[in-house]
Amino acid sequence: MNNNKISHLRLTILFVFMALLPMSLQAGDSVKGNPENGSKLAAKKCDKCHGSGGISDDPDTPHLASLNAAYLLKQLKDYKSKVRDDRNMYKRVRKLDGQQMADVASWYASQTLPSIKPIAGLDIPQLVNKGDSSRSIPPCDVCHGEDGKTVAGETPVLAGQYADYLIYTMENFADGSRSNDPGGAVQTIIKKMSDVEIEALAKYYAALGGRPAD
Numbered sequence: 001m002n003n004n005k006i007s008h009l010r011l012t013i014l015f016v017f018m019a020l021l022p023m024s025l026q027a028g029d030s031v032k033g034n035p036e037n038g039s040k041l042a043a044k045k046c047d048k049c050h051g052s053g054g055i056s057d058d059p060d061t062p063h064l065a066s067l068n069a070a071y072l073l074k075q076l077k078d079y080k081s082k083v084r085d086d087r088n089m090y091k092r093v094r095k096l097d098g099q100q101m102a103d104v105a106s107w108y109a110s111q112t113l114p115s116i117k118p119i120a121g122l123d124i125p126q127l128v129n130k131g132d133s134s135r136s137i138p139p140c141d142v143c144h145g146e147d148g149k150t151v152a153g154e155t156p157v158l159a160g161q162y163a164d165y166l167i168y169t170m171e172n173f174a175d176g177s178r179s180n181d182p183g184g185a186v187q188t189i190i191k192k193m194s195d196v197e198i199e200a201l202a203k204y205y206a207a208l209g210g211r212p213a214d
Helices: 003-020 023-027 035-045 069-080 087-093 098-110 163-175 182-190 195-208
Strands: none
Touching: 035 098, 069 087, 069 098, 163 182, 163 195
């Protein structure tokens, strides 16, 4: 696949992805979060599982620090409405109103993961920067950036996230147990990937943020 075709695919995917974003997110959420209030709510409702400042010490529980506020807010709303099904998360968010959820999202977005250099000598899986046109799989870095830290719209940071959690999440998209991505775009793409590819991507992005892959 030549560079011109790759560039065309990148532009096409970006256009389609933006078209699929909910109008509320394209226009921006009208509720502005207050990080100070969010930190107090997070201490009561989130720190036990996600760690202080959103840095988890459990490979099965994601880091929340540095994630985009728009992405976090959407997840909280989806848990509350049960669009994203998780009994424990529903219990945590069911009594939160829109302002409180925005506050929590703003707090975690203002936090950062510890600065860790990417593990040296990483082999980049083909799907990261080339995709697979034969299966209509776009390059991951179109949306997630070359550094795995793109935070535009509701795109989550992948670099430095736990490999175990990334594998779990991608498997959920693949089997349909998670389907709250805009227009089903992520779900459609991951369904085409093999288990080997999913594991390779998860370990790559964990290592890209300096986290051990195993």
